[in-house]
Amino acid sequence: MIPKIILIVFTVLFVISFTPAYAQHHSGALAPPIDFDGLRVALITILTPEDFTIEDAKNANLSIRFFDSDTNVNVKSVTYRIQIFQDENLLANEYFFDEDGNLEVEIRPTKGCLEQNLWKCTKYYGEKHAIAGAYYARGESLPIIQGPVFDKSGQYEIKVSIVGATNPKTLTTKDFLFETFLHIPQKETFMIKTANAQEFPIDIKSYDSTISNLKYEDITQKISYEIAHSKDHDQLHGYDNKQIISLKKDFPSFKQGYDVEIFAEDVKLQPSSYEFDVSSPNENIIRVNISHEEMLLIEKKLESTNKKDTIKMEIISGGQTNLNQLNFVFENGLNANVSWDSKLNAGKIPMTFLFFDKNNNPAKDILFAYSVTDSSGKEIWSNIGTGKTLLGISSPHGVTQESILIPENGQYQLKLILTGQNSKNFETFFTSKSDFSISQTNTPTKKVTSVPSWVKNNAGWWAEDITGDNEFVQSIQFLIKEKIISIPITEAKQVGPQEIPSWVKNNAGWWAKGLISESDFIKGIEFLASQGIIRVD
Missing domain, CATH: 2.60.40.1930 (Macroglobulin (MG2) domain)
Known part of the structure; x- marks a missing residue:
């Protein structure tokens, strides 16, 4: 427990006006409030880490908080009955007690249960409260649930009954039942190969959908994949289209300090629907959560193309971020x-x-x-x-x-x-x-010639003869066509096929190494356009 003196000092330094909205600050499931002895009480369940899978970690923490929804103050000395289900199968069923209304339980998932009733494989560890007769946290030691809980992907139902509150001896006249749902994502690892023959893993965790047809394009520095989609399923169970894409730090694109753009069936997602997290020391993480409004636009697109069972996702590495x-x-x-x-x-x-x-x-x-x-x-x-x-x-x-x-x-x-x-x-x-x-800046900004960082990778590979002239020219043609870079249109000479001058390749290599400026590199591209080697329409 946090010492009271620390809390007092902290209150002086940091005046926090907690509101009920803060209960949803962290990812979790919030049950609707109900009446309890004149109070409007609610319950929230939180799983940490929020994207837990048994492939990544051996255990997870389940937090259950019981509080007054009007004041956001915890109800003290609570005895809980916790039941965990998946697909109507009971996995765990036990009583727990917590003094401050914020129960924390360690979950240790195990596989291989052969019992028809899965709850028979679940075991509980920890100390029992002398009065409440339920497992509780003592010091830094948490009660433990070990068994077939959160051991596979899918939706889990957490049923929490409040059987006592205010003090260990006080029982409620009737159990107050709260139901919340937590999702364990499905994790898939895809191996991709870059133009210079390097292999990298891309991990994707998805909620409520499967991933297929993952591709990585060197020229566009784009990751694309498809997610399963069922409108009937969404209407029945609610839509939870979230994906978490993890890339190693040495992946050739999607670097810290650069933009990310995401499209779903050519619908551009708003920045509020995704997050590019570079805080991990080993990987960069892209979290996608399509909003309801965006989903309506995507479904219209699907209907117009008679494509109903999959959604194509595209994640593109952009220019440098200010x-x-x-x-x-x-x-x-x-x-x-x-x-x-x-x-x-x-x-x-x-x-x-x-x-x-x-x-x-x-x-x-x-x-x-x-x-x-x-x-x-x-x-x-x-x-x-x-x-x-x-x-x-x-x-x-x-x-x-x-x-x-x-x-x-x-x-x-x-x-x-x-x-x-x-x-x-x-x-x-x-x-x-x-x-x-x-603030929102409405003043039009002057468009400048700018080359995304991934082009520098391509230029370096071309200069080192890892990729050929055709691949380099195609990448520049694509960038011009898509207006990712802006090259002035010049009068091209009508001449037959010709090789790219060696000095252009030298410039590309020097630019990739940071020895010349971006504008000097673009002069070489302008020369290629003026000679008809690259066509600009």
Whole structure:
């Protein structure tokens, strides 16, 4: 448990006006509120990590929070009966107790149960409360459910009955039943080969749909795949079209600092429907969550083409991103910066938090919290972490991405607080503030000739004779045709086929290595266009 003195100090530093909306800040399932002794109470279940699969981790944490939906204050000393089902099969059924109304249970999935009644394979570990007679967390030790729970993909139903509250001896006159649903994604790994014959894995986790026909195009630096779709299924069970695409850090495209564009059946998804997360030290992650409005547009497209059972997804690596950045300095010598895409307006904005030590090297094992207030001083977003023993968001590698909801364009202040390091809370927290604005720029911007980073990869391969002239010319033709780059139209000479001059190839190699500017490289492309080697219509 977090010491009360820490909570008191934190309250002074960080005034948090929790609202019921904060209960949905983290991914999870929220059951509708019901009446309980004059209170409107609700229950939320959260699985951590949210994209858990048994292939990635041996265990997961299931959090169950019982609270007053009007004040967002937890109901104390709660006895829960937890039942977990999949496809109407009972997997777990046991009683648990928690003093602060926020129960945490460790789930250890196992495979290979041969029992017809799967619940018979499930075992429970931990201490039992002397009065409540239910499993409970003591210190840092959590109760454990071990069995065929979350061991495969699909939807799980979590039924939680409240059989006691206020204190361990108080029983409710009747059980209050809450039903929530959690999804375990299906993970698939696809191996792709680039133009220089390198192989890379692409991991995709999908919810409620299967993945097929994954392809990667070197020329366009595009990942495409198809997801299963059934309109009848969506209407019956609800639509949960989420995918999580994981790429190794050394993958040739989709790098930190570059745009990502996503299309579903040629419908361009809004930035609020996806997130490009570079905070992991080993991989870059693209999270896609198609909105209901976008899904309606996609279904119209499908109807117009008589294509109903699959949706084609396309993810394209774009040009370099212009970032807004805030800098923070703390009294203990650490510093931080927070950055986000300058093109983003009000809505859900992914912000990257980077922490550095006194020597400006990445800081490790940081605990931090933050809040965002508007121009009137009203708090509109905050996060203090979800741990029961330590206060703060854990950032093991000093890089964390948070999606922050900014309700409207305007002036705001971000308060960043260092709460600890190396799995310990500081005795005194360190605070730094910075003002920022979110605004929509309506002034037309001057279009400039710009080449995405992936073209540089192609140019380098061509210069090293890994790819041929035809592949290089085709890539440039495609970029011009799609207006990804802008080349002035010049009068082309009507001549027969001819080779590309060696100096153009030299320029491409030098540009790939950063020895000449992008504009010098484009001069070579202009020459190819003027000679008719590349046609510009």
